[in-house]
Amino acid sequence: MRNRVEVMHGVNFDVLDRRDPDHYGGLTLTELEARVKRFARELGLEVLFSQTNHEGEFCENLHRAARSADGLVLNPGAWTHYSWAIRDALEVAQLPAVEVHLSAVGEREEWRLVSVIRDLCVGCVQGKGVAGYRDALEMLKEAMQR
Ligand code: DQA
Numbered sequence: 050m051r052n053r054v055e056v057m058h059g060v061n062f063d064v065l066d067r068r069d070p071d072h073y074g075g076l077t078l079t080e081l082e083a084r085v086k087r088f089a090r091e092l093g094l095e096v097l098f099s100q101t102n103h104e105g106e107f108c109e110n111l112h113r114a115a116r117s118a119d120g121l122v123l124n125p126g127a128w129t130h131y132s133w134a135i136r137d138a139l140e141v142a143q144l145p146a147v148e149v150h151l152s153a154v155g156e157r158e159e160w161r162l163v164s165v166i167r168d169l170c171v172g173c174v175q176g177k178g179v180a181g182y183r184d185a186l187e188m189l190k191e192a193m194q195r
Pocket of ligand 1: 061128149150
């Protein structure tokens with residue numbers, strides 16, 4: 050059974066609890082990951098986490114995940130909106146992926162409307178806070194079983 054998921058966070062997620070709580074909820078990344086781990090357990094998924102502030106490292110994590118995971122939950126933060134390098138690395142990974150954002154990126158500044166990874170993903174969840182990760186894991190579980 051394919052059930053290994055990597056949840057990858059990008060730039061500025063190490064300081065999640067210091068970012069605008071109206072958009073991001075005020076949790077630390079560790080607290081967020083603990084919640085996501087619980088969702089994953091309830092869905093019978095194995096979960097691994099990574100976070101980096103370095104774009105090249107995020108790409109390398111995608112290269113590595115191609116061998117160690119069956120699916121990806123991606124929140125690259127601001128890179129979502131412009132990193133063609135991350136898009137290319139995601140293509141290399143050839144894994145089902147769901148894009149997640151804590152905030153409602155579709156209702157914020159114009160530059161956040163663009164996602165360079167969206168069409169490579171099986172789904173996108175935004176504006177649902179931590180609960181959005183549960184939806185993302187459900188979507189991914191279905192995609193991994195296909
Ligand atoms: C974010 C939305 C991005 O626009 C922003 O740059 C982030 C967080 C979110 O989870 O809402 O860093 O990905």
